[in-house]
Amino acid sequence: MTKPFLSVELLTQQFPDGAGDTLTVFENATFSVAEGEFVCILGHSGCGKSTIMNVLAGLAEPTSGTVIMDGEEISGPSLDRGVVFQNYSLLPWLSALKNVMFGVAARHPDWSKSEVQAHSEKYLAMVGLDGDAIHRKPSQLSGGMRQRVSIARAFANHPKLLLLDEPFGALDALTRGTIQDELLKIWNGTNQTVFMITHDIDEAILLADRILLMTNGPFARVAEAVEITIPRPRRREEIIDHPNYYAIRNHLVHFLGSRSKELAGQSSGSGANSPETIRIDRTEKDTPETDDDPTHQAHLRAVNE
């Protein structure tokens, strides 16, 4: 097996829980992401998705464990890992344009101001922001607009790894669709790896190569890695007709609905908690199935890495 691009090994994160004890958010989490892969992570609120992302970004030190990217252990943040924060994290004293320029100028210190500005405007236009709006301060923008500025700031820097924490959470369905398409376009044209947190199952199926499923915390685990066996390019109107779509979707819904709770809450000792790979592929079957329950053993093949 070739070395994965990003490899998370035995990652444990604990916080003081405020009552003098420690809260173990997750323990010995172990998973990997291939180069150029698009991975979404799904899990209930508070299970530790943002915490994992902070570690990947290099913003937080894990209690133990390592993250290796491109053969090098991550220590501290880097321009190679672009982050779209859950709360946008725009600098409130700068206009939308200046916020993007802030990032671009950091990435390309040798560029002239007009180059930086042109590049920034291009990415703002890509997320649907232009004209007068880009000169407004974040406080004068709607939540969705702020989120788009934050997305533009991360995309404009072409990081090797894009870390997106619910990047489309505050967007209306229409804008969300447009920006999802833009994201796929950007991702297709490059060799970028994307690690994205989302709460939206359909969005995850549309975008991801693989979906990591997390159980509820504390002692959350990345329990399963579901491969999305729907060929690209995917169009949101067409994928719902694909035979695998509902099978995968039902599996995900079932996991989040009940199994995330059932699997939650046990400390599993010292062994590595790596996810079970789930591959659901109806197209490989000879006889069409009427049963939609994807957890049914006949429909899936569990492959351990």
Place this chain on the structure above:
Amino acid sequence: MVQKIDMRSTLLSLTILFVGVFIWHAATHVPDTGPTGVELSQGEMDTLLGKNMLSEDIEYYATQGVEFAQLEQIASLNLSRSMIEAAGGIQALGISAPDENSAPAPGSLFPSPTQIGKELWATIADPFYVAGTNDMGFGIQMGYSLLRVLIGYSLSAAVAIPLGFLIGMSPMFYKALDPFIQVLKPISPLAWMPIALFTIGDSELSSIFVIFICSLWPMLTNTAFGVANVRSDWVNVARTHELSTTKTALTVILPAAAPTIITGMRISIGIAWLVIVAAEMLVGGTGIGYVVWNEWNGLRLDRMIVAILLIGVVGMLLDAAFARLQRAVAYAE
């Protein structure tokens, strides 16, 4: 709506000013005549005129506070006023009359609003005259004070803001320097004066030093607080963009903490302006604080009050400048 409130508040301010000045005026008003005049009825007037007393004489004595009974006595003398005066006045002729010296003392020594107005106008008309070491225009004296404040305050800002950054960004420095700050901060600025005079010697430099010290603490603590409390999200933005510490300090922390820092600077300039007046009263020589002291010693209260008023106005202008700066760096989250 806002306009209406503005209009009403202006009206109220003017009313308060008017009432204040009126009370001041009433409290310091000195009537021109000592004794109060006497009102004569028409009948009394006729009686006196009937005794061949001149109406202008009646008028004169009445305003001097001479009662009707005495006026009758004067009338019966049948002498004109000039003759009575020549004889030494009505008292000399055995007629009791109000004593001029027993008239109530002038309201007070305290100058009235009109006197102050006149003095103020004279000051504004010629603020920069120099007629001797103790007699210079208030403009010049104010200039001395402002210069001292400016030098002391600038030096203080040059120390406090970088040091505040250091303390705010490094918990280690915060812990190390905090005890010193906590002890030195509550010391009255003027308590430093003897130490300054002893060590520095020069009174001019000593006042500047006192300004330096008193401006230091609000700027230092506010800068440290503002820097330490910059939202970690914003610092994380800088970190994910691999900005150097200096670059982070200048492009993220400085703008983020600017409102708090300017608040500290605004408090400092206010204190510096309070302290310079006291320091100059203590040290003497020049400056608007010295003027207050000097005019007080010479009992030229009108000039003293004008100086005090001007101190207030300049202080207000300094504060307004920083308020404007504060608005310029403010941001909404």
